[in-house]
Amino acid sequence: MSGLLEELGNKLYDGDAPGVAALTRRALEDGTLALVVLNQGLLPGMDRVGRDFRDGEIFIPEVIVAARAMHAGLELIKPLLAQSSAASARKIVLGTVQGDLHDIGKKLVGIMMQGAGFHVVDLGHDVTPERFLEAARRENPDIIGMSALLSTTMPVMKTTIEVLRHAGLDGKLRIMVGGAPVTRAWADEIGADGYAADAVTAVECARRLMQAR
Ligand code: B1M
Secondary structure, X not given: OHHHHHHHHHHHHOOXXXXXXXXXXXXXHOOOOHHHHHHHHHHHHHHHHHHHHHOOOOXXXXXXXXXXXXXXXXXXXXXXXXXXXXXXXXXXXXXXXXOOOOOXXXXXXXXXXXXXXXXXXXXOOOEOHHHHHHHHHXXXXXXXXXXXXXXXXXXXXXXXXXXXXXXXXXXXOEEEEEOOOOOHHHHHHHOOOEEEOOHHHHHHHHHHHHHOO
């Protein structure tokens, strides 16, 4: 099975979306858990894309097709990751901050949150502080979750928190942040209530925030 998952990672690296879909389907039909397909097939492929992009060995077009291939796999494992019997009234509004187009990690966080019984409202990417504020007023969520993948967009998290606080929405609303360059120290500095490094701990963080209220 590890050979199949390795091949899956390679197909993702090559940006072969139909190949990724076919191998993901095969792995699931063979009984591999969705989380294993994600952690041992799709994510290692995407990590390799990130390393080679950083090192100048591949360029934006290759990264875009790899991201599309990632989505092809995610679509298939999504219903399995999100399976949950525990209905919950807890609501989380998620978005990638303004200026940032990276949405794969944020989508994964949404899928895992859904699986944990949260009602997820996904605002997508490039979300301005004002749109977060509108959604906070409209949806009345328990948590606002912000994602940033660029060090240049991390400051927008701070602005968004300021906008929400200025509007007086910081009473029962909890704010959590995450994304590859985001750290716990940054979360503390900008006054976020929670920080998580990955989608699994994001769920743990959200549950903790709900208990602490
Ligand atoms: Co870009 N990119 N990218 N990119 N890209 C990175 C992030 C980069 C690290 C690559 C590198 O240099 N090695 C680098 C950022 C450097 C930095 O600032 N620190 C970078 C750059 C520089 C850029 C551009 C500026 C390149 C350019 O144009 N010169 C440009 C910026 C565009 C923009 O946003 N304005 C750009 C563009 C793109 C694409 C559009 C081509 C594409 C995104 C497609 C898409 O998302 N639809 C892309 C991609 C795919 C990547 C890499 C290769 C992969 C990101 C990814 O999806 N990872 C990335 C390198 C890397 O990270 N290895 C890179 C998989 C995903 C599952 O992980 O997103 O980390 P991640 O999410 C995790 C955790 O972070 C966490 O949980 C998730 C699941 O475990 N998490 C949260 C995320 N959000 C959370 C929220 C939470 C809690 C946890 O609470 C609310």
